[in-house]
Amino acid sequence: MRSLLSSLKAYFISLVLILFLFICIACEREDSKFSDSEPNEVEVVAKIDNVNITLSEVDKKIILKRHDLYLAEYQLRFNTLTAIVEDHIQARPPATDKAVVEWLLPYPEPPRLKLDLRGRSLRGNPKAPIKLAVFCSYQSVHCARLNLVLRKLLNDYAGWLAVVPFDFPMDYHRQAKAAAMAVRCADTGDLAWLYTDGIYARAKEMADKPIEQLASQIGISPESFKGCLERKDLQTAIAKDIALAQEMGLRSVPVVFVNGLYVKGPMPYEHYAMWIERESGRLGFSAADPHPEAASFRTASAGLSETLLPLILTGTSISSDEDNSTALIAVRTNPPQAFSIGDLLLAGVELLSIERQYVILGTPSGHERLSLKGEDGTYMQVLLTGDIERDDATMRSIEQLEDSTSKLIEPSAVVPLGREWLQQQLQSRAELEEKFVSAEHVVDGQNLLKLEDIGGNEFFTALGFEEGDVVLRVNDTWVHSGQNQLWEALSSGQVIDVTFMRKGLPQRYQYIVQEKGYFEQSEGDQ
Known part of the structure; x- marks a missing residue:
């Protein structure tokens, strides 16, 4: 009898240990659904002529597609969880206090890829610790909306952020490759971002004429622009971007990599802001804090008001040596005279910068702009503007x-x-x-x-x-x-x-x- 009881006891202990082991394995697998950790390098899944193919080799090819599946699973769980929470809230007595809901469902951590950004045009601070590599098609309405989001992010996180564009024109966007060429041609004249904003405004209805018209509109020579559109080196650069996107497994746009973190779009402003702030925390600073040079990179910084001071700008002379640039300015009713950067025009009013069509003044109330007076009085004098955040x-x-x-x-x-x-x-x-x-x-x-x-x-x-x-x-x-x-x-x-x-x-x-x-x-x- 004792031996029978001992045998049964040993059997149940073994059964409990086996069940515990299965539970641990199941938990491990469950946790792995929300991570992109590397699988066992030596797990062989196929052999070709005695050459081993490991599971790790396979998974590296589908790392972004796997994450898309995790996101789909997360969204399904979140939607279901939201419905359950709402049912619980509806079932509470009407007189009770407002329900306090704590959301604990973990968001899938995206994989981080290494992208070579060297030599690429960027928008924002070239030394920014956070760079957004953006794969887009200029005929995509989703990318057009993302462009507005990126402008706001550049303003709100000025100095901490830079946007680096990659070309990924979709096959069904008939004018997308032509638009990508046009943006690169605008970049050769330092007008890439003006052209980018303009071409996205035409994303819904794009044709050859607006592509060329926009170039003329922002001051690009039609002859040089048409010649640039035939450049083989730019066509090759676009083809390389497309090949890179396809190699990574991208199938749609927009896609943003936040310092390499994969964020598939389109997403609202808050989603990108979340990853930017999480990334800044990882790097040991807060992107929500003002950057020391924020004013230099804020998109709204260009919106200087036109001065009301008794000054008239009648001409400018721009030199590659800033100290040799001069501006012809009439002060009050006096004849125009030449001023250099650093000169005082009035009490407390300093000449800070000289541009071709305007100068920047330092005044007791802040920076102001003095624009060049038009010589032809038959048409309106148009002043330069910049972005303004409106509440x-x-x-x-x-x-x-x-x-x-x-x-x-x-x-x-x-x-x-x-x-x-x-x-x-x-x-x-x-x-x-x-x-x-x-x-x-x-x-x-x-x-x-x-x-x-x-x-x-x-x-x-x-x-x-x-x-x-x-x-x-x-x-x-x-x-x-x-x-x-x-x-x-x-x-x-x-x-x-x-x-x-x-x-x-x-x-x-x-x-x-x-x-x-x-x-x-x-x-x-x-």
């Missing part, structure tokens, strides 16, 4: 179409306008105004204005308007038969927000008048 209250005043609770409209595009091109276009203002005709809609007792007979018109094509668009507001002012503030806004030196109706749906475009890109740097400059 919700300001945006609501711009977009208040019906009532104060109407949802804010996300900008469809940020469109760059070349200063010289715009000044030439506005010489024909009277002809352009004729394209605005009365619409059926009435506001403040006046008819709104819609655009007619604009097909092939360079000005309206560049602004992204289509036949039949009804222009509602320019900044916070209604546009109707009694007033049209578009012309004054384009020459104001401020960012212009235009809200309009297209086929019954509200849209908003933002326009920025620029002379050159503010972020043209390359990794080779480090």
